[in-house]
């Protein structure tokens with residue numbers, strides 16, 4: 001695809017070499033008995049599901065994980081054959097679709113399995129991972145009698161297999177490990193409830209993999225670290241290898257003008273120029289996921305930090321320039337310009353949120369350009385595909 005497959009001056013660049021390096025480093029870091037399950041839910045945390053999945057698989061991941069069945073089906077539609085685990089809940093009536101598409105489901109309620117079996121008939125086998133709630137309080141089974149009931153239903157049905165068992169930690173990214181240890185011990189106990197140990201046991205997200213590689217059993221569910229980001233600022237210094245941030249957000253000045261001292265900028269006229277100054281308009285707004293909360297934060301233009309002045313609009317914002325610059329000058333909202341960098345952690349701090357949320361927020365409206373060896377290998381623009 002040509003770069004001309006989008007017609008606006010704003011785009012996300014995904015450096016797939018970064019994803020590749022992060023997965024390889026994790027794979028080498030883990031004990032040989034542990035694999036990498038690449039977590040590509042939420043369009044790979046906003047990075048692009050199939051593109052990331054393919055590179056992660058190439059780098060040594062052997063399982064993929066998503067949150068919803070639709071996300072798994074999207075990967076299958078894009079010709080991805082690798083095993084896929086749906087981490088979230090699936091409607092009982094959709095068991096058939098999962099079976100037909102060879103998608104592994106999470107099971108955590110006996111009555112769900114009963115209803116799913118009653119409501120759908122299909123020819124294919126279907127695999128499950130049993131999810132234990134060890135203290136996250138989100139999805140997961142806690143009661144041994146219910147576990148036995150579930151196991152019996154699976155045992156009695158030739159089409160159903162229990163391939164795995166897992167849990168999720170609530171505090172693996174916190175320096176205080178008390179609650180983490182409590183959850184881990186509970187998980188070890190719960191796994192003992194299973195008379196036959198399933199083939200795959202997993203409990204770790206990125207933070208667990210980085211900090212407790214000896215505790216992850218067969219797989220790390222590798223999400224945030226795969227994208228080159230730290231699971232929390234608290235454990236940033238505990239990351240055992242260099243991470244490479246894959247996501248950057250770029251735009252261009254579409255209008256440059258000089259305003260006079262006392263003139264105002266944007267809705268509400270909240271910014272008044274203190275002196276005569278150069279102002280540029282950038283075609284990115286809150287409909288692209290660039291929140292109104294980012295007023296007064298900085299972007300990079302001509303290699304220097306420039307403040308966003310006035311309110312961020314739906315499709316545009318204004319920036320104070322150091323001097324007159326040409327229309328078309330590149331604006332970096334996230335990423336490097338020369339030696340200067342605005343990382344996702346900085347944007348997260350300005351938004352008073354965590355880094356996970358930032359790339360997820362950058363909406364489908366911003367085309368994604370995928371790079372390998374610094375060359376564009378693909379451009380995805382759902383705005384045009386949907387028309």
Ligand SMILES: Cc1ncc(COP(=O)(O)O)c(C=O)c1O
Nearest residue numbers: 039087168205206221222223224
């Ligand atoms: C169940 C589950 N496992 C693994 C992950 C990946 O976690 P991380 O992105 O911290 O590696 C998530 C992400 O939220 C999750 O919900």
